[in-house]
Amino acid sequence: MKLTKIAAPDFNLAMTLDSGQVFHWEKTGAGFIGAIGERSVYVEQRGNLLFVNQRSADLVRNYFALDHPLARICASFPDDPVMNVARDFCHGLRIIRQPKWECLATFICSSMKRIVHIRQISRALRNRFGNADKIDKYVVHAFPSAERLAQSSERLLRECALGYRAKNLLATARIVSSGNADLEAWSSLSDLDLQAKLCGLPGVGAKVANCVMLFAYERLSAFPIDVWVERVLREKYFPRARKLNAAGLRRFTEEYFGKQGGYAQQYLFHHARTTARRPKL
DNA sequence: ATACAGGCTCGCC
DNA sequence: GGCGAGCCTGTA
Numbered sequence: 001m002k003l004t005k006i007a008a009p010d011f012n013l014a015m016t017l018d019s020g021q022v023f024h025w026e027k028t029g030a031g032f033i034g035a036i037g038e039r040s041v042y043v044e045q046r047g048n049l050l051f052v053n054q055r056s057a058d059l060v061r062n063y064f065a066l067d068h069p070l071a072r073i074c075a076s077f078p079d080d081p082v083m084n085v086a087r088d089f090c091h092g093l094r095i096i097r098q099p100k101w102e103c104l105a106t107f108i109c110s111s112m113k114r115i116v117h118i119r120q121i122s123r124a125l126r127n128r129f130g131n132a133d134k135i136d137k138y139v140v141h142a143f144p145s146a147e148r149l150a151q152s153s154e155r156l157l158r159e160c161a162l163g164y165r166a167k168n169l170l171a172t173a174r175i176v177s178s179g180n181a182d183l184e185a186w187s188s189l190s191d192l193d194l195q196a197k198l199c200g201l202p203g204v205g206a207k208v209a210n211c212v213m214l215f216a217y218e219r220l221s222a223f224p225i226d227v228w229v230e231r232v233l234r235e236k237y238f239p240r241a242r243k244l245n246a247a248g249l250r251r252f253t254e255e256y257f258g259k260q261g262g263y264a265q266q267y268l269f270h271h272a273r274t275t276a277r278r279p280k281l
Numbered sequence: 282a283t284a285c286a287g288g289c290t291c292g293c294c
Numbered sequence: 295g296g297c298g299a300g301c302c303t304g305t306a
Binding site: 020107110113114164168203206208211228269 | 285
Binding site: 114120166245247 | 302
């Protein structure tokens with residue numbers, strides 16, 4: 001396979017792909033195989049360079065957000081011991097730009113699931129309903145469109161191990177494919193309006209909405225609070241606040257982590273999950 | 282084995 | 295408008 005070289009300073013490919021933003025890239029040899037939208041992509045890191053299959057360079061640069069000013073973003077984090085450890089640990093971790101529908105659908109499937117399960121579900125949906133695209137000797141399936149899933153059924157989706165999430169994914173696919181929810185047009189909404197729109201979709205609550213805002217709409221202040229981040233916040237920032245509810249935590253994160261809160265959240269999350277002794281993936 | 286996981290939703294107060 | 299239980303499935 002002929003490869004194109006692109007500059008990628010301040011970037012850690014493996015860590016970024018393993019940080020719970022995206023769930024379908026597969027390690028192969030020295031690199032990773034996956035899909036960006038409908039296109040199959042091979043990408044491999046050597047130091048500050050990425051090597052990608054031909055004609056995918058622009059796609060890759062944009063997907064991995066190599067233009068985000070990472071040094072400036074990290075410098076804007078609050079200066080406290082917890083944040084500083086996470087920042088050093090996660091050097092080169094970037095918030096990527098995912099296709100909107102794919103991101104939304106995947107996070108609807110993520111509720112109450114560990115990462116290994118989410119990967120299984122993503123693979124099952126892709127293999128069953130997604131378009132195949134060959135790259136070298138590999139066949140990669142793109143994530144199925146909302147239209148394709150809308151024509152599916154709850155039974156078929158349940159066969160992909162979605163459980164109770166099948167109903168939500170199907171309902172949301174139908175709303176999106178019918179044009180009643182225009183995910184692309186929502187890009188122009190304010191953060192608040194976007195979150196409200198997303199939360200109006202079946203299977204989407206505050207946590208999922210914030211993930212989609214952060215990973216697909218580039219709302220870098222979106223701060224998803226899942227069980228891991230909540231644990232970090234409570235243990236490290238409020239060790240003896242017995243009664244601090246979700247709204248209180250929310251208010252703290254917005255005020256304390258500020259405009260780049262999404263990046264801060266991702267770093268806290270990845271550090272906590274990776275260094276936790278008990279659970280693995 | 283039985284609990285539990287990167288949540289949403291509904292019914293209850 | 296805050297709180298608890300149920301929902302599917304795979305894994306420990």
